[in-house]
Amino acid sequence: MLQPIERAIIAANIGINPQNDGINIRLFLPPLTEERRKELVKRSQGEGENSKVGVRSGRRDAIEAIKKLQKDGLSEDASKDAEASVQQLTDSYIAFVEKHLVAKEKEIMSI
Helix, strand or coil: CHHHHHHHHHHHCCCCEEEECCCCEEEECCCCCHHHHHHHHHHHHHHHHHHHHHHHHHHHHHHHHHHHHHHCCCCHHHHHHHHHHHHHHHHHHHHHHHHHHHHHHHHHHCC
16 A cells, blocks of 8 residues: 555645655655745645635535526525525635635744
């Protein structure tokens, strides 16, 4: 199982080169220089953006489902309330992601 693990670590492209001695896999972490910290912040911001895209995708799917239900007989008031609820959830989760991104950036940049 060492070979597949080693290949997976290399394929993850996380800046760590594994060394396999046949029994163990050793991971040598590069020192956290200012440049490396900035790279990690960029990567975390990219992951945060992916999370926000996922939340927005969920909102889009939910609103499409609400519109489909409205065509099937759901009242307009109920559909507007449901859309507002979905938007409120979306806003709260995007704020949640933003809050964690700011905290993570502060954590990464601290020495």
